[in-house]
Every structure is written in structure tokens, then in C-alpha cells.
Amino acid sequence: MQKTVLIVEDEDILREIVKDYLLNEGYEILEAVNGNEALDIFEEYEVHLIILDIMLPELDGWSVCRRIRKSSDVPIIMLTARADEDDTLLGFELGADDYVTKPYSPPILLARVKRLIDSRYSSTGNLSSLDTLVISGIHVHFPSRTVTVDGESISLTHTEFEILTYMMRNSGIIITREQLIIKIWGYEFAGDDRTVNSHIRNLRHKLGDKADSIVTVIRVGYKFEDKA
The missing domain is CATH 3.40.50.2300 (Response regulator)
Incomplete structure (x- = not known):
């Protein structure tokens, strides 16, 4: 199409x-x-x-x-x-x-x-091998690109969705800001750490009570933790 x-x-x-x-x-x-x-x-x-x-x-x-x-x-x-x-x-x-x-x-x-x-x-794009991913009450449905938190739908931008799903797929692993920039924006991106921080702040706000699933690792980056 x-x-x-x-x-x-x-x-x-x-x-x-x-x-x-x-x-x-x-x-x-x-x-x-x-x-x-x-x-x-x-x-x-x-x-x-x-x-x-x-x-x-x-x-x-x-x-x-x-x-x-x-x-x-x-x-x-x-x-x-x-x-x-x-x-x-x-x-x-x-x-x-x-x-x-x-x-x-x-x-x-x-x-x-x-x-x-x-x-x-893309039909192949960044889809998980499964249609859904659920951690800590955060439910991702990849075909429709929808996210619910404890059953309540939240609205994410394309980039916020990509960041969240990348971190959830790597739950428990520390992800540096540089890794996020390369994964989400690509090598040619001219932004800096504040760009990543801004998106993480927005994402945490939308996650509400589940915001603490995204843990800041001082001077390194972030880690997604299962708080269930």
C-alpha cells in the first residue's frame, strides 16, 4: 500500500x-x-x-x-x-x-x-514474535499497537511505543541512552541525552502507577523492571 x-x-x-x-x-x-x-x-x-x-x-x-x-x-x-x-x-x-x-x-x-x-x-517491522507482551500489568498488543495499563487504555506516540516495547523486551537489562538513541532514532540522530530524558518523562507520566517500572540507572541509562 x-x-x-x-x-x-x-x-x-x-x-x-x-x-x-x-x-x-x-x-x-x-x-x-x-x-x-x-x-x-x-x-x-x-x-x-x-x-x-x-x-x-x-x-x-x-x-x-x-x-x-x-x-x-x-x-x-x-x-x-x-x-x-x-x-x-x-x-x-x-x-x-x-x-x-x-x-x-x-x-x-x-x-x-x-x-x-x-x-x-511494516508488517514485519519491529513486531514481537508474539502478538502480545504483558509485564507488570502493562499489556502491549502489537498488531493494533495498543497499550493498556491495568486494563485502561493509554495513548502513546509512535516513539513512546517503540521505547516502551524495546525496554519491555529487554526487561531486567540496563539500556544506555546511547543504545536507545541508536535503536529508536538511528545513528544519524543529532540529539542528546535530554531528548531521551524527555521521552522517558512523558512515558512515565502516561504509565501512571506503573511509572516505577522504568528505573533510572544513574549516569548510565534505564532499566525496565517487573514490579508485579
Whole structure:
């Protein structure tokens, strides 16, 4: 099935460059030049990934991301013209899965798109050998990518789901921040430890009473522990 990417970028030249690269890779492309148009398109069409600029007319990328996350876990890559780490962390807190700082290399952006789409929608992808995984009252159903905690459904972003399931599959094993970055974002990722910390903080918040299943190992990383 052909995957659809929504490009939300008000700079025509940049949008066309990204569009051409993605079209050459076989993706179907939808385009928006402002935040309100992006939301309208997202409501009308099936979108598999969004490339979302932060600085947009009418409605900025932060607001678009926040609204989409109320109803969808579609992968979102944020584009920012600023190398401000606080901007990046805010994007992750709002539910973005990845970010790219302008000026960027289109092939690098394409690699990020392919990684997210492959891991999110591939039938082989990152699926467990079993359809389900249950530890400490946290129940993961891989075919539907749903997570419940003590029977209550929780909403995770694509990246939060990948982090949680990676840690649960390696329950009891210390995982360094570097290992998480390589596994979840890839070798080309330009972020740092604060990126990982931000996602872990969000994940713990959503896990509620099960947050203590993710244990911090000082100066090393994290470990998932069965608290049952």
C-alpha cells in the first residue's frame, strides 16, 4: 500500500524539494502551507506521516502537533529553523517523534521518513514474535499497537511505543541512552541525552502507577523492571 506523507511548509522552494525526493521514493504527497490547512487535510485524508514546520502562518507547528495528538499517533517529524534545544524538547513533549534542524539535507530527512514509516507500518517491522507482551500489568498488543495499563487504555506516540516495547523486551537489562538513541532514532540522530530524558518523562507520566517500572540507572541509562 502506498504511504501518504503530508508536508506542512510555507516556503515553496523547500516544500517542492522535499516533495520531489519523496515522490521519487514512491510516496504519495499532500501539501499544506499553513497550520489550519494542515488540520483540514489531516481530517479529510488518510495520512501516514507528517513533516511539520514549526514557523507557520495562521497556526504554528506546536499548535498543529498538539491538536493532532489529541486523536492520532501518526508519526510527526518537526522542522525547525532554530538549533534551540528547548524548542526540540517542547516538540517531543507535545508528541513529535523526530525533528530536523534547517538547513537540512533532503536525503537525511528522507532517511528519517523511511525509518518512521517502516517501523510504524511494516508488517514485519519491529513486531514481537508474539502478538502480545504483558509485564507488570502493562499489556502491549502489537498488531493494533495498543497499550493498556491495568486494563485502561493509554495513548502513546509512535516513539513512546517503540521505547516502551524495546525496554519491555529487554526487561531486567540496563539500556544506555546511547543504545536507545541508536535503536529508536538511528545513528544519524543529532540529539542528546535530554531528548531521551524527555521521552522517558512523558512515558512515565502516561504509565501512571506503573511509572516505577522504568528505573533510572544513574549516569548510565534505564532499566525496565517487573514490579508485579
